[in-house]
Amino acid sequence: MLGREHVSISVATVIPFIVPLIFSGNVDYQLYYITLLIAVTVGSLTPDADCGGKPKLYYDFKLVYDIMVPLQKAVIFAFKNLSLKYELNLEHEVNSRHRGIMHAPIGIFISSLILTLIAAIIGFAIYQAINAAIILFIFLGLLxxxxxxxxxxxxxxxxxxxxxxFGTKLVNGKIHTFPKIKGKKDIRPMVYQQTLWLITILLVLGFSFDIIDFSQWSLYPLIVVSVTAAWVFIILASRTDYGFWYQDAGKIRKARKSAKRSF
Ligand SMILES: [Zn+2]
Incomplete structure (x- = not known):
């Protein structure tokens, strides 16, 4: 998937949880959810540091990219020198699949930890103090x-x-990042974003018209259920291969342009 699609889908997944905090009117939450949102954005691009070429992370968050590249090599080195139960062939997998250690649960955990630690050190150097809650939000957002x-x-x-x-459990769908058929575009990443943004739109409307309020006990369980349902749809749809998903790339470009113009 493309970098901007990663950012958009990930941010759209997290925003519904933040909307009630914005409407609560409590400014104390601001620093926390802005931190969380930035960390999620950086995190949504971080794994691609192990792909060849220059990912979006390189252009948008060069500092993180510069930390990630040697970090990734260090992790590979560390694993190579540990006698693990399974035979490791890291370098080979990195090269042949273009997805290495940073595209695995263990990789994202290690990199989130190291990046948070670096953020904490930088924060301490600037403010001479540590805000444990902020550090926690940075870690959770990155992870x-x-x-x-x-x-x-x-x-x-x-x-x-x-x-x-440590083994093989390949989970994949049918989406091609780069079009399989020339001139056709897989619209699924776009549909996924819209599905998730719909939850945010409904929440904003609900708050604006006083249909929902912050103290409602069912608010967060409802958001969890809606976002989970959207993700079940995302995963299931990625397994299908309907012709409908592949639309004329030129038409999409034109529609996007006219939508921009009408704003
Ligand atoms: Zn990736």
Whole structure:
């Protein structure tokens, strides 16, 4: 999946949880959800540091990219020198699948931890103080953003090996990041974004017209159920191969342009 699709789908997954906090009117929450949102955005791009070429992370968050590249090599080195139960062939997998250790649960956990630690050190150097809650939000945001990246890549043909490097459990879908048929575009990443944004739109309307309020006990369980349902749809749809998913790329470009103009 493309970098901007990762950002958009991941952010759209997290925003519904933030909308009630925005409407609560409590400014104390602001710092926390802005931190969380930034961390999720960075996290949604971080795993692609192990892909060849220059990913979106390189252009948008060069500092994170510069940390990730040597970190990834260090992790591979560390694993190579540990006598693990399963024979590891990290370098080979990295090269042949274009997805390495950072596209695995263990990789995202290690990198979230290291990046949070670096953020904490930088924060301490600037403010001479540590805000434990902020540090926690940075860690959770990075981890969740990266976890969503793995889920999103699990919808593509290349897929994700969730057990890497300890075994093989390849989970994949039928989405081609780069079009399989010339001139046709897989509209699924677009549909996924819209499905998730719909939850945010409904929440904003609900709050605006006083249909929902912040103290309602069922609010967060409802958001969890809606976002989970959207993700079940995302995963299931990625397994299908209907002709409907592949639309004329030129037409989509034209529709996008006219939508922009009408704004
Ligand atoms: Zn990826």
């Amino acid at each position: 969740f953003g990266q976890f969503l990246h793995l889920l999103e890549d699990s919808c593509t043909v290349a897929g994700i090996n969730w057990k890497f490097p």
